[in-house]
Amino acid sequence: MLGSGGHADVARRVIREVSQIFGEFNVSDFVWCLRKFDVQGFKRRSDNIHRRYDELLESIIGSREQARKEESTRNEAGDEDEKVKDFLDVLLDVMEDDGAEIELTRDHIKALVLDFFTAGTDTTAATLDWSLAELINHPQLLTKARQEIDRVVGSDRLVQESDAPNLPYVQAIIKETFRLHPIIPMIARKSTRECHVNGYTIPAETLLFVNMWSIGRDPNHWPDRTLEFWPDRFVRSDVDITGQHFQLLPFGSGRRSCPGMPLALRQLPTALAAMIQCFDWKVISGVDGGDAGLVSMDERPGLTVPRAHDLVCIPVARLPNII
Numbered sequence: 001m002l003g004s005g006g007h008a009d010v011a012r013r014v015i016r017e018v019s020q021i022f023g024e025f026n027v028s029d030f031v032w033c034l035r036k037f038d039v040q041g042f043k044r045r046s047d048n049i050h051r052r053y054d055e056l057l058e059s060i061i062g063s064r065e066q067a068r069k070e071e072s073t074r075n076e077a078g079d080e081d082e083k084v085k086d087f088l089d090v091l092l093d094v095m096e097d098d099g100a101e102i103e104l105t106r107d108h109i110k111a112l113v114l115d116f117f118t119a120g121t122d123t124t125a126a127t128l129d130w131s132l133a134e135l136i137n138h139p140q141l142l143t144k145a146r147q148e149i150d151r152v153v154g155s156d157r158l159v160q161e162s163d164a165p166n167l168p169y170v171q172a173i174i175k176e177t178f179r180l181h182p183i184i185p186m187i188a189r190k191s192t193r194e195c196h197v198n199g200y201t202i203p204a205e206t207l208l209f210v211n212m213w214s215i216g217r218d219p220n221h222w223p224d225r226t227l228e229f230w231p232d233r234f235v236r237s238d239v240d241i242t243g244q245h246f247q248l249l250p251f252g253s254g255r256r257s258c259p260g261m262p263l264a265l266r267q268l269p270t271a272l273a274a275m276i277q278c279f280d281w282k283v284i285s286g287v288d289g290g291d292a293g294l295v296s297m298d299e300r301p302g303l304t305v306p307r308a309h310d311l312v313c314i315p316v317a318r319l320p321n322i323i
């Protein structure tokens with residue numbers, strides 16, 4: 001999602017660390033008399049992550065500002081066509097415009113980019129990782145998905161975003177991945193006033209957690225093959241993942257639900273279908289922590305729940321003419 005080398009490697013490392021520390025239990029948050037003490041060294045660690053993240057963002061924004069200056073000098077000299085702008089350019093345009101409707105500071109931009117990096121990269125990448133790992137461990141499902149892709153797309157061109165609505169089995173695989181491996185396992189809400197739910201009284205100002213990981217494995221909601229990766233359960237089902245069906249809420253629900261959902265739901269089926277269409281995946285025994293011929297399904301705890309081990313496989317090109 002981020003490419004590799006330089007900024008990408010640093011970004012990947014700090015994003016992982018943010019997700020990890022976010023999900024850890026901090027005694028000082030809950031035990032009143034410890035609130036001023038950094039018993040587990042959280043403050044030291046979070047200050048360190050903050051400093052490195054800030055340096056990364058400064059470096060990305062600084063080099064873009066430099067590039068914009070050089071481009072504008074070239075444009076003034078009439079040397080170059082105007083470049084297509086990306087998200088950061090648009091934000092910098094607003095920051096530099098004294099008459100802009102919204103006042104954006106450098107800190108606002110850093111916060112926005114940080115939000116997008118943290119919330120929008122590892123989530124999609126780790127979901128794809130889970131999907132592919134499940135398919136590698138269930139070759140018959142991989143074959144079924146591949147037959148669908150070969151039927152709909154053929155072997156002369158690469159699958160593209162517009163094919164996704166015609167790939168119901170690939171979509172079912174993604175839903176099933178979200179059911180068993182919701183990348184954000186819990187969502188949090190705070191009650192603004194006292195309310196009553198299912199016979200419980202919830203006082204005002206109460207922090208509530210919805211455990212989507214456990215709802216996805218609850219036989220009351222998923223009576224058939226509850227703990228099995230079985231995408232077929234979604235083939236003729238109208239359960240969707242956009243926040244209306246409360247047994248499956250990978251993107252949360254309501255006004256604070258994930259704003260990146262439309263983007264993720266475009267990226268996921270297209271990227272997964274391309275990986276299925278173009279490659280066979282050979283497991284390297286023992287490397288990924290799984291048993292011979294299988295990859296491990298261990299989880300790493302944190303704000304997000306990715307697989308514990310990096311997926312190390314050999315991709316064998318199936319359709320070399322279109323890659």
Ligand code: HEM
Nearest residue numbers: 119120123124127184187250251252253256257258260264
């Ligand atoms: C597989 C992909 C993704 C999953 C499963 C996911 C899931 C979630 C969940 C569960 C929440 C909390 C929602 C709630 O409390 O109701 C959330 C929030 C958020 N997500 Fe995502 N997300 C994904 C991708 C993205 C992408 C691609 C972006 C941006 C490009 C993004 C940006 C955000 C932001 C900014 C928030 C905070 C929203 C707020 O607090 O109001 N997410 N996401």
